[in-house]
Amino acid sequence: MVTIHDVARTAGVSTATVSRALANSPRVAEATRERVASVASSLGYSPNVLAAALRAGRTGAIGLLVSDLSNPFFATIAQGVSEAAEQHELGVFVVDSREKADEGSLLRRLVRQTDGVILAAPRDVEADLRVIGSAPAVVINQEGPRAVVTDVADGVRQAMKHLVELGHRRIAYLGGPASSWGDAKRREALAVESASRAADGLRVITLGAFAPSAEGGEAAAEAVEATAATAVLTYNDIVAVGLIRALRLRGIVVPDDVSVVSFDGTFLAPLVTPALTSAGTDLRALGRAAANHLITADERASHVQPVTLKVRESTAPPRPRSSAGA
Amino acid sequence: MVTIHDVARTAGVSTATVSRALANSPRVAEATRERVASVASSLGYSPNVLAAALRAGRTGAIGLLVSDLSNPFFATIAQGVSEAAEQHELGVFVVDSREKADEGSLLRRLVRQTDGVILAAPRDVEADLRVIGSAPAVVINQEGPRAVVTDVADGVRQAMKHLVELGHRRIAYLGGPASSWGDAKRREALAVESASRAADGLRVITLGAFAPSAEGGEAAAEAVEATAATAVLTYNDIVAVGLIRALRLRGIVVPDDVSVVSFDGTFLAPLVTPALTSAGTDLRALGRAAANHLITADERASHVQPVTLKVRESTAPPRPRSSAGA
DNA sequence: TTGAAAGCGCTAACAT
């Protein structure tokens, strides 16, 4: 491997000068800079970032820890983070814990190899923050010293308003992981909505915990059917996809027999059939906000991402009933 | 930050002993190991992987460079890579170049911060390999010293056989990026099929280059319609989704008016409507194979992933025609 | 079984 010493020797200068020249420091003569640059490139020199980082205390990269890259929710956030990082000339390392791997050790390595990390919807923030120690960190959709969150309560409000206006009165919530902040927020907001609309005859039945995957949605179909609800709010898009598929196998058609509203609004929502009515966020913007918050340590930036309900095909007025249900 | 020196001093041993004890070297007394371990944990010591890597010449992580994390093709490969790496106690850093960012500098950093990299379907392997230099590297779906590829030719064969058996004779290929190995392979195989089935009256019209995204598929709709083909083979799933959507806007329904077969077979294929008939690969297995190849440097492992055609809803016999076409 | 010491390749004072 060619090191800075090789370049220095060949160019007839000291390593310090090479380092300065390559860093475009103003404290080198133009002629020297050019000579060093040409020697470096002709030797095929590429700085050892490990050594530079060890010495300088900065790696020039940030980390993003997610629990499931195959969920478009996280993949899109990752792209937003990458966009923002690029503008600051920082690299991004994405690590997928796949909801199971030894998250602690993955995170430990990530923290030490970067200048700061973003935790996307972590299950156990306490443990994660302990591992992170004093390194800069931002959490997405969780409580934390520096957090960027989606406006879940408003999302729930919009979803319920939409369903109630369609005529639904018996609504099920297909809940996600018990340790999820997002799930807790959805339940909280649901309780508020349920109370304030009790006079209108609204009844909310909460279900779960179910895995935040298509399988989780499939597993919930029986429970959903048993509630006799005319509409379902799901933890996320991908769960909705699984639920709708499993319901169809049971002879229940969405939205004819039951309406479905999902959370997240990933690019999946308009792609599936029926296209999902979804309470979603601009996930790229969410990723960018988290990255900017981490990088600039800007305490004033807005840290609540608005949620917009996109009405598509998975919701419709409830089917007229003889007099069944509760 | 607590260093190995702090632990050594507190435990009353040398830093060398701490290093050995924490690495579970057999050359330390059991009692010493225990004392060191307890001191380390009580001090909240966490090794600086940068320093360790600089000295040892190994980082304990591998890198994966992809061009678009929001494409399930890459996200799923990333999960396969992570699975395999975990078994070898290696971390995985995923970097998304988003088809545009300065891939060279992203890759340079990734290479230096890991023990080896996997390039997933890179556009410009030559340039990438130049950046990588002598570091271990494996490429997916490209030519390279160490490559793991999908059996594209067989996929094309199966797709064409399926369409011909349905009765299609005029088939369009919606091509991907010109610099893509996968696109070139598809065209090659298509030429072979076209020649060998010429006697049956098969006619293949190739289109493109189009972007490997939903937008690319949408942009291709007009060109596809102009070919008067009764069936289309698309570069990948996501392009098919865009194409189908744009065709519908033009009053062309899949599969009634035109059949569509896609490549990749990502989890998207069965989710969209119509569900895509797709020539796909086990992408997790592909990722695992690439990682294992990188890690074990096993030259004998199978490096061609088989392709299976899954027939779903997007293909059907051609609609009977008065005598138009050609 | 343990310790002393020499760096890994780089950057940043501090000199000149």
Next chain:
DNA sequence: ATGTTAGCGCTTTCAA
């Protein structure tokens, strides 16, 4: 404008 020097925190010979 350039060079000298002292490490960043760790692993690993080499000795004891």
